[in-house]
Amino acid sequence: MWFVLVLLFQGSTALYTLNQGAHRKCDYAHVNRTYTCSYIENIFPKMFYGNYALDCVSCSIPTFKVETFPYENSLISMNLTNSRIRNITSFAFQRLGGLHSLDLRYNVIRNVSRDAFNGLVEVYELYLDNNELEDLTPGFLNNFEGNQVRISWNKLKSIAGKTFEGIKGVMALDLSHNHIFTLFEDSFSYLDGLEFLDMSDNALCNLPLGAFKNLKLLKTLNLAGNHFRKFHFGTFSGLNGLIELNLSRNALIQFEPNVLLTMGNLRMVDIGANDLQYVDGLMIHSYAPPLRQIGISDNVWNCISLSNLIQYLHSVNIHVNEHYRYDVTNVHGIACADDTITDQKLTFEKFYNILKRNTNNAYNYC
Template identity: 25%
Template sequence: MLYSTLFLLASVASAVSSSEIGSITCVYQYANFTICSRASELINVTHKGNSKFLQLELYNHTSIGPHTFASVQLVWLILIFSHPSTGEPRSVDLRPESFNGLEATLRTLDIYCWIVPHDSTPLSFLQNLESLTLQQSQLTEVPKNLLKDLRNLKQFVVKSHNIKTISDDSFSMLNPNIEVIFLEDGDLEFIQGKPFRNFTRLRMLSFTRNKLSDLQAGVFDGLVRMRTIKLGSNLLSKVKRDIFTPEHRVLTNVDLSDNQISEIEESAFPDIDVVMLSLAKNRLETLPVGAFSNLKLLRLLDLSRNRIRRISSYFNGLDNLRKLLIDSNEISRIEPFAFCGLTLEALRIRYNANLTELATDTFNGLTIGGFLELQFNNSSNIKDDAFRNLKAFDILLSGNPLRSIDRVRWGVGKDIIVNI
């Protein structure tokens, strides 16, 4: 939950003036916050205005005392315990009483560079908290005790972590009505069992930039309302069947980009409502017949930066497909009628050095509302009627070794612009 319109930065490092009363030091902020500390303990925060946002850079503090926030009504609090130049997590003593006064108002809490204790529940008073982010905390497991009292939590985000395994009960203390889980930028290698089976309201799940090399059948069972799953930048080598099942009917956005995928098993994508599918930056050399035929609502398919050598009628029946991206592959041949029946907004087949020839009827039956983008291939031989029955606004052929345009021989319609 972001309250950018309420953003007023209050940083301990940006003092306007300060005063010392005994061992207590108070720092006055330009956003009308007053931050008071006793030695390395933060003991009091007050505010003269009505800002609901506070960011505290507590690089030298080791604890937050009880009732520190009793005089403010914050909606969003950010705590940063280490300087960005180091990013090293530190042990900072947080207790439930540290957040007294925020029980009713605080909705979003972001904590950076905090060594999360295993056996304490410092957030237990924050019953209305809806979003918790833990970043650069070197977590080695999901912090169950930290989560168990957060019964209204809707979003849980972990970034820059050392968690290697998610077990069947890793999320057992998480609010079953959670809607968003991010576990990104870390060392995750294994997901065991069915750890998400009780999260029937989860809408978004992200494991971007981890080290997942395999997913077992049924791993996402129970996620009947999941709409987005992000698995980009991992080490997956195969899209297996039964990872996605008819239970995931409302799933609309699947990101499998930047993996090592060289195989898509038959029926890996069942009859579900996927609208956007990215398989960019993988190792696909070919596609199984009907690989995407069940995805009747698919609108965007990104196959860029693979090793695909031949394009055939892989896309038959994708009546809702609007954007097809096949840049930077190893395509040497596109079969006649490969795109027949498609009505697209964009087709990009660029940067394929092995594509020296366009065969007769390559684009027969294709309709494009905009540009047919064929730039920077190596196409020097365009066969007779390669563009016959193509409907498009513009054919872009720049960056190919072509000396002239032969519209009649190529079969280009009279209303289509050709650029070389």
């Protein structure tokens, strides 16, 4: 009797496993040269994939490891968005060395081990956006080379020293929309070939001197949407090739143009949407002669100082953020005050509301 029960149990278990496996399948669509793999759990089916793309639909892969895709292949693109990935172990993609694009967005990744992407040296795009990363393990990009790495919309709080140790090269790095508060002098070591760095919308209020010393090829630096109040001498030392610098949406109460001194190729700087009342236009012209565009709107300007600034920058295109403000006192559509309200410490929103109130009152006179 027990023997019969055991056989029945084993048979039902095998049937259940078979039925479960029946849901795991990868179908090829010739139109877009893509394999669509559905209901993958932990391991992909063993089959020919060719040098095509692969999209995962309704997959559940809590830990992506080398055993997850253990077959030799020549896939060029892999889309693993919404695949419930929590962890990526070392050498997880070692059999996917031909990938040009790896999309890991919208998972719940909390841990990426050292050597996780080891062997991916032909990547155009690596997307880790919209995950749960709180820190980056030094060496996680060891033996990796690509054009673009995006790690935005995570929960990063700092970039540890030598985080990018072992990287072969990357041109663009996006760390925007995190909670990064702390950087170290060697946070960006090993990124010698970097040309684009986006650190916008974080919690930075201080930069260690020498933080950018290794980024001599950097052309675009975006620090918008942080909490900077002032930049010190030497903050941007090493950025000799910088072309665009975005410092908008911070809390700058002071901007000394001499911080631009070493940037001999700078063409655009944006200091809009801060708490600035005065900037020396003559010094900007002296320290950054190649400058061709500047953003200065949405600050707490006095109209006279704003007029002087624009006068000194007559050869520079004045870029206005978002929209012109012609409904209040302004110069070139940039809101400013013609009285003493700029002596107060005001946010731009309060400043603008006062200007509107004063402008409305000004209509009622004879």
